Every structure is written in C-alpha cells, then in structure tokens.
Amino acid sequence: MKIPIEYLLDCDAWFLCKQDEIYNNNVVEFKFKFEYFNKIWIHPPEQYIIDENDLLIDTKYAQKDTYTYLLVLKLLQINAYSGYCHPITKINLSDEDDYIFNSFSSWSIVEKQIHYWLDNGSGYKDEIKIDGYYDGRLYDINKRRILCNREYNIGLAFCLPVDDSAKYLLDCGFDSIEEI
Amino acid sequence: MQKISISESIKAGNWYNINTVDYNDNLICTRFTVIGFEPINSNFAAVNYYDMFPNYSACDGRFMLLKLVIVNTSKNPVYSAHVRDQFCLIDDEGYSYGCYPSHGHISCSQWACENGVANFLVPHNPKIKYHGSIIFLLPNDCSNDLAIVFNTSTQVI
Numbered sequence: 001m002k003i004p005i006e007y008l009l010d011c012d013a014w015f016l017c018k019q020d021e022i023y024n025n026n027v028v029e030f031k032f033k034f035e036y037f038n039k040i041w042i043h044p045p046e047q048y049i050i051d052e053n054d055l056l057i058d059t060k061y062a063q064k065d066t067y068t069y070l071l072v073l074k075l076l077q078i079n080a081y082s083g084y085c086h087p088i089t090k091i092n093l094s095d096e097d098d099y100i101f102n103s104f105s106s107w108s109i110v111e112k113q114i115h116y117w118l119d120n121g122s123g124y125k126d127e128i129k130i131d132g133y134y135d136g137r138l139y140d141i142n143k144r145r146i147l148c149n150r151e152y153n154i155g156l157a158f159c160l161p162v163d164d165s166a167k168y169l170l171d172c173g174f175d176s177i178e179e180i
Numbered sequence: 181m182q183k184i185s186i187s188e189s190i191k192a193g194n195w196y197n198i199n200t201v202d203y204n205d206n207l208i209c210t211r212f213t214v215i216g217f218e219p220i221n222s223n224f225a226a227v228n229y230y231d232m233f234p235n236y237s238a239c240d241g242r243f244m245l246l247k248l249v250i251v252n253t254s255k256n257p258v259y260s261a262h263v264r265d266q267f268c269l270i271d272d273e274g275y276s277y278g279c280y281p282s283h284g285h286i287s288c289s290q291w292a293c294e295n296g297v298a299n300f301l302v303p304h305n306p307k308i309k310y311h312g313s314i315i316f317l318l319p320n321d322c323s324n325d326l327a328i329v330f331n332t333s334t335q336v337i
C-alpha cells in the first residue's frame with residue numbers, strides 16, 4: 001500500500017498493520033500515525049543532530065549533495081513483538097516514477113527526554129552509537145523490545161534526490177494495513 | 181574479462197555501468213567512476229585501538245582505499261555490500277585481490293564514515309551519488325599499476 005505524504009499531512013488517522021514475524025508464527029500488530037516529514041540539514045562531521053522536536057537523528061550515513069528528510073511516525077504496539085528489526089522500520093518512500101528509497105537510519109528512536117539525558121550524561125555519542133537507552137531516553141528499535149500500549153516517536157531518515165518538486169509516498173509492504 | 185586501469189580511469193574520469201544480480205537474483209544496475217586510489221591514512225590505526233580490525237597489525241602488506249562515486253541506476257534500493265564485493269583488483273602479473281572483509285564495527289566507526297567505507301553498509305537509493313571506498317590489502321611489493329576486474333556474474337558496459 002502506498003500512501004501519499006500529501007494525504008498524510010491533512011490526515012489525523014491511525015493505520016492498523018499486521019505483519020508475520022519471520023522466525024516464528026507470531027503475527028505482530030501495531031498501528032502508526034504520521035507526525036511530520038521535514039527536510040533536515042546535516043553538519044558533517046557531526047554524526048547526530050537533534051531536530052526541533054527533540055528527536056535525535058543518526059546522520060552518519062547521510063550523503064553530501066542530496067536532500068536528507070526525516071519521516072516521523074508515532075508507533076503504538078498492540079501485541080507482543082519478539083523480532084529484532086521492527087516492521088515499521090521497513091517503511092520505504094517511493095516517488096511518482098516508482099523509484100523506491102530506503103531509510104538509512106532505522107534506529108533514530110528517541111523520546112522527548114533526550115535533553116535531560118544529554119545534560120546529565122557524558123560521552124553520549126559513543127554510547128548512542130553502540131546501543132540504545134531504555135526507559136525514556138534513547139530507544140533503539142532494532143536492539144530492544146518495544147512495549148505494548150505505549151507511544152513511541154520513530155524517526156526514519158532518508159537520502160533523497162535534490163528535487164524540490166518530487167512528491168513522495170509511504171511505501172508500506174506489510175501483510176495488511178488499514179486506515180482506522 | 182574486462183580490466184579497468186585504475187590510473188587511467190582516474191585520469192579520464194570515465195563512468196562505467198555494471199550489471200549484476202543480488203542474492204535473490206534481482207538485477208542490480210549501478211554506475212561508478214574511480215576518483216582515487218590511496219594508502220589508508222594513519223587514522224586507521226586509531227580505529228584499530230578498539231580491535232575493530234583485528235588483523236590490521238598482523239598483516240604483512242599495505243591497505244589501500246579504492247575511492248568511488250557510485251550511483252544506483254535501478255528503481256529499487258540495492259544492497260551496496262553486494263556491489264562492493266564484485267570489485268577485485270588485478271596486478272600486471274595476473275594476481276587478483278578481492279576486497280578486504282569489512283568488519284561490522286569498522287564499518288560503523290567514525291573513520292569509516294569519514295572516508296566512505298561506511299557507505300557500503302547502507303542500502304544505495306536510486307539516483308543518489310554515494311562516495312564509497314573499498315579496502316584492499318595488497319602485497320608490499322605490488323605495483324601501483326593495478327586494474328579493476330569484476331566477479332564473473334558482473335557485466336561491465
């Protein structure tokens with residue numbers, strides 16, 4: 001299912017998704033809601049930036065001479081999820097010519113308390129690089145189990161061609177997805 | 181087997197198309213140009229401080245970086261490590277050298293991000309120029325007049 005970003009900008013709906021986990025018989029259920037889709041400016045050699053909404057974004061794989069966009073979704077897990085890489089991190093973007101773009105950063109999962117942590121921590125960059133932090137600080141969706149019935153902001157960063165007229169769509173390859 | 185002389189390629193600024201297939205037999209089309217071929221700088225030793233590249237000090241040879249600009253011309257993202265693994269170097273005596281195995285941690289290091297090695301860790305989106313580097317370990321007495329060749333499944337156009 002492809003959902004135009006333009007549609008999501010004016011839409012307050014949740015999308016209910018189901019996806020088979022690969023290594024067992026569990027069907028993971030979750031829902032997500034679009035939050036925002038913004039161009040972000042990277043500052044090499046900094047490997048992380050914090051956007052205006054306090055999301056910390058891993059930018060070390062961003063490329064020069066491209067646009068970097070941050071897609072932020074709100075995720076709410078409905079049933080237990082036991083896998084390693086959450087399906088929502090597999091959301092791609094596609095353009096109107098059917099080119100498909102992967103996120104380069106599937107673990108920019110941060111909650112709003114990040115400033116508390118930065119103010120009170122030291123050497124945070126190395127720690128972030130290696131692992132996420134549980135419980136209201138940095139939350140790495142690829143390395144931690146996520147809790148049910150709790151909302152997480154998930155940031156997916158994309159390198160996209162320099163084209164101000166391009167219109168993008170969320171390319172969701174889940175087993176099922178429906179707007180609710 | 182087509183050989184691409186590194187020095188001549190850098191001088192001419194030529195672009196090459198390579199077609200190969202991924203692990204699922206999907207066609208991968210990319211285009212690249214060679215922009216440099218140089219010894220790994222001293223910062224590499226600092227990376228090794230974390231034992232991220234455990235064979236570094238034990239190797240009798242020299243590490244070189246083949247620097248490329250590479251563009252995915254397919255419509256889908258491609259698994260860039262697969263593209264990287266198609267590259268081999270061959271010397272004037274016919275000895276060939278595959279790319280040095282990329283250790284996961286070194287690919288994530290700041291060193292790897294700064295010099296493009298890390299850019300073969302992420303999927304390559306279409307229409308984006310990636311500045312990527314490939315590590316090769318060469319004998320100390322190996323000539324610098326090397327050529328790029330590709331694994332058999334790859335077609336250079």
